[in-house]
Amino acid sequence: MYSDRVRLPSLLDKVMSAAEAASLIQDGMTVGMSGFTRAGEAKAVPEALAQRAKEQPLKISLMTGASLGNDLDKHLTEAGVLARRMPFQVDSTLRKAINQGKVMFIDQHLSETVEQLRNHQLKLPDIAVIEAVAITEQGHIVPTTSVGNSASFAIFAKQVIVEINLAHDTNLEGLHDIYIPTYRPTRTPIPLTRVDDRIGGTAIPIDPAKIVAIVITNQPDSLSTVLSPDDETQAIADHLIAFFTREVEAGRLSNNLAPLQAGIGNIANAVMCGLIESPFENLTMYSEVLQDSTFDLIDAGKLRFASGSSITLSARRNGDVFGNLERYKDKLVLRPQEISNHPEVVRRLGIIGINTALEFDLYGNVNSTHICGTMMMNGIGGSGDFARNAHLAIFVTKSVAKNGAISSVVPMVSHVDHTEHDVDILVTEQGLADLRGLAPRERARVIIDNCVHPDYRPALLDYFERACAKGGHTPHLLREALSWHINLEESGRMLVD
């Protein structure tokens, strides 16, 4: 039984219940779990851990690839299991605990977590819990719908628990490309020069003696809840595609554009969908998460190859894609997030990075994470990995939120995740601001003219002109710089009469 999934026979006697496996996780441990953009997370063991903690309180430091599905962060938070959490999350219950200071959240560039582990700058995981479709004859782990940080967690941990999830088809095997950078000071270049290069093996190579438990599960990933484009996301997509067209005409991009990265969410999805009807051909992706639009683009004959770290689909595409994976398999690869997001590779390939901003300011600084400078939303994710070294660092957002109570363009952002040095293009449904080669005062004019909602344009222009009269390379009136956020905190609207 299960010998097709656990192909090293000596491991078959490690099969046990999730509760038994979870009992290996002790109070105070650091635990590394699979899971990236709600794909491929270990499911049964964390759930059993949350159950156990209700009777027998315990705290752990939990590292993952990125966000977890199946409400695991919610259940772990409710059970009081999380002392520390890194490097990303999207759960509203956990977010509340983070903002109350109950869970210490370390918000990291997604490419950097395992680098810091490798250098012993973060505590190594005591135990790793990795979802797999199979364990090979060599005792190596074949991941499921994400790679994330799973490979390095399994390599660094003293003990590894594997969840074999029967809900994932074994045809996922062969999709992954597991490459681990060598140690400094003798590290060699990452030998990846094209998005479709395969530079590693298809399974996570560990000593099988480290596998202390195998849990059999049968539970699907959470489905994506991505929304279809609306008028505003469609307008953002249209502005961006018109811009790409101009770049091709100017000879700065070819008709294949450049490898595309798109953050998670409705706007990025709308932009990618917009490419279906575009004149561009033979596109490629070098991104984190592959979403519905990736497969829509492949089906439309527009996308030649997609490299990611996970696949997260909505109900519309999930059964169709995973039920017909052989149709896509030669056009896909899933890599460790250290490689999908690696600055070396991003700079070499010249990625077009499209990520969502929470707000941006007159001078092009972007806030991706903090509401009113204090309350964490999700985390920076991979946006910094891509924006810093991209050929084009593009940030998109609707120009207003909360029925117009909030402007996404402000005098000064309340928190900076991407500095003016790193932002090339800003897009709202109002238009597109091309900041390349501009000084701060020039950027402000372009942003005001193109991106700001008309309800906020006069106030922002007034602020800018009065700030310029006061002077400075980056003109500001410090007494007013954060006043829009103060208004929002105090009265629920950024502009008050």
Next chain:
Amino acid sequence: MYSDRVRLPSLLDKVMSAAEAASLIQDGMTVGMSGFTRAGEAKAVPEALAQRAKEQPLKISLMTGASLGNDLDKHLTEAGVLARRMPFQVDSTLRKAINQGKVMFIDQHLSETVEQLRNHQLKLPDIAVIEAVAITEQGHIVPTTSVGNSASFAIFAKQVIVEINLAHDTNLEGLHDIYIPTYRPTRTPIPLTRVDDRIGGTAIPIDPAKIVAIVITNQPDSLSTVLSPDDETQAIADHLIAFFTREVEAGRLSNNLAPLQAGIGNIANAVMCGLIESPFENLTMYSEVLQDSTFDLIDAGKLRFASGSSITLSARRNGDVFGNLERYKDKLVLRPQEISNHPEVVRRLGIIGINTALEFDLYGNVNSTHICGTMMMNGIGGSGDFARNAHLAIFVTKSVAKNGAISSVVPMVSHVDHTEHDVDILVTEQGLADLRGLAPRERARVIIDNCVHPDYRPALLDYFERACAKGGHTPHLLREALSWHINLEESGRMLVD
């Protein structure tokens, strides 16, 4: 005459006066000039251009490697020549014009300027003006005391003016390693895996037909004005060396540490000097500018090899080093700043990056550039290139400035150049804060306990505790967050009674 310096005989008839050469620069042109950290800048042609502009007004966009010596930015500003300037400057006259909005300054990561040129995202230079010790038999340019952006400027420009500076000894030839990344989409890895690897040629390879003028000069570089360590910079150095010692004991660094990068200035110089008496051996540098301390460390037998983009020395070391270059030549290499600062190489080698902060905040965000969020000092320089991908991103500053009127540690920085995601270690003369793996609230405690001047500690702790009571992942009181800067602007002191 000059045939030892201009070895391609057909070029000898291009020798002309600086004024004649400067006449090739027309109003509205984009000009790329050599010069990095006040080393190796073209001297006579820009001076002649400034002279000419006094009678015949003209404006240019000027790109350099980094800062220029010999007051050239001052003279060009006074003559009204600069419409646009990038990517860095240190001149007080130019700074004033930038802050008045008279010169459009584009403050860039030093590794990125030529990448943006290569991709036609910035306007290519019409003309390049490059200081050289010689032109080879092939018509290739041998730079002087800096490489900076000179190679790419000369390659991209339609016309090249070469200043042969007789004040530089020809023994500089052979010191340089000119490697230019290949074009996307077929770019290959930068084949540099050790600080002492040589991966290119020793001269800038251009078609000699592009050389339209050769000007013979005989004027030295400006001398560095670096100060000897004082009590506070010595205390910063001591804290950092004690930290390195603990890192070695913990097995996170070897006794050779890791390749060192040190920003320009008195504090970084003090830290490097501190290493002379340290227990560490066989050190290496992979930095931008090589300063007095580099040669002091070599002389002390502590430094095995130094890679940089320029050499800038004080009166104490200048004659001695350049007069005895053969003693150092096998321990040095000068590279294009794109390579000395390249994220790919910085991440691969695992640099220890030590840069100066203007101010930092409770949560580890660093401002390197803007006084009170508005007035530009110098620019971000290479600090972002190194900090983002460093093994250790270290920022140093004295805890107070202006006789205590200013605290370098503030509730919220007034401008962000380096985000909380990118900063590992903060050091003042008060002590060292190790932020690795800490959540924002934890970082604040460590910074308050270790880095803040006692005169400001109670006020900062009070702010933090009241902000925590209000809540948030990164607690702030927006009405007070910038109040220290407002006080400074309005009353000349950050704290008023």
